[in-house]
Amino acid sequence: MTMPLDASSDLSDEDLLDAFARGDRAAARVLTLRLTPRVLAHAGRLLGSRAEAEEVAQEAMLRLWRQAPDWRAGEARVTTWLYRVAANLCIDRQRRARGGTVALDAVPEPPDPAPDAPARMQDRARAEALQAALAQLPVRQRQAVVLRHIEGCANLEIAEIMDTTIEAVESLTTRGRRALTRALAARKEELGYVDE
């Protein structure tokens, strides 16, 4: 069975996963196009390494493909499940890595900015500064801040992803924001900090 689908298909991730499990190759393409960038970005923000983020993204997607026939509709959102799997893979990697530190040159590679676009250059500088500051946070704070403020998840969903309470999520994001503010304050002039 195939249906005319593209990356902007109106079907939900859950419906697509159901179609995928029934052998729909178009659904496989749409889910790949839709979800891989999100998992890659999330893993990159948690790990700070493009190469490692790619490996995590592929592994998380592979686990999704294997889970598809047993997916129980209505139990969880696909993105919630994926963020959780990706974060666990990232945390496992960091635990295995010596000291779990992130090399300064290992921040995700953003798309090449046009050299004559100051706004894009400022965006890039801010994204890199934020990534460096995120790398200094304890992993749970980093995860909560990224999910809340970059991925745009609600606290309830974050609690589900992180297997904790909403109160704990609020505490983690608050502490994370304070630490980020302190870390970025030193570069406020350079980055146009609180200048908007």
Place this chain on the structure above:
Amino acid sequence: MSMSDEDNWQEAALAPFFDAARRQAPTPSTDLMARVLEDAEAAQARYAAATRPAAPRAGLWAHIRQGLGGWPAMTGLAAAGLAGVWIGLALPEVLPGLEPTAGDYVVDIAPDLALETGGGF
């Protein structure tokens, strides 16, 4: 500044950084996308194979039938069997023209066998 005011101020101050991070999200390489899609298709192939119904096992009767040459041979065999039954039931005990007469004689095709059997005890 109260704690809540401070939190709000921090959120507002950090917002441009979070926005920049979203805009600067990495684009997956075509190689990564190809690997993910390859995994997807391999997974689909695996569960298609796992859910395909197994062919029913051939029974004893099917083995016998195949051993004898399949249905055409079975039809011939059945016809031959019926013909044999019909011949046995319908034909007279002695075929016309083949009744034994006084001039007939019997040829002993194995005289030695008869001798040995007769003299053995």
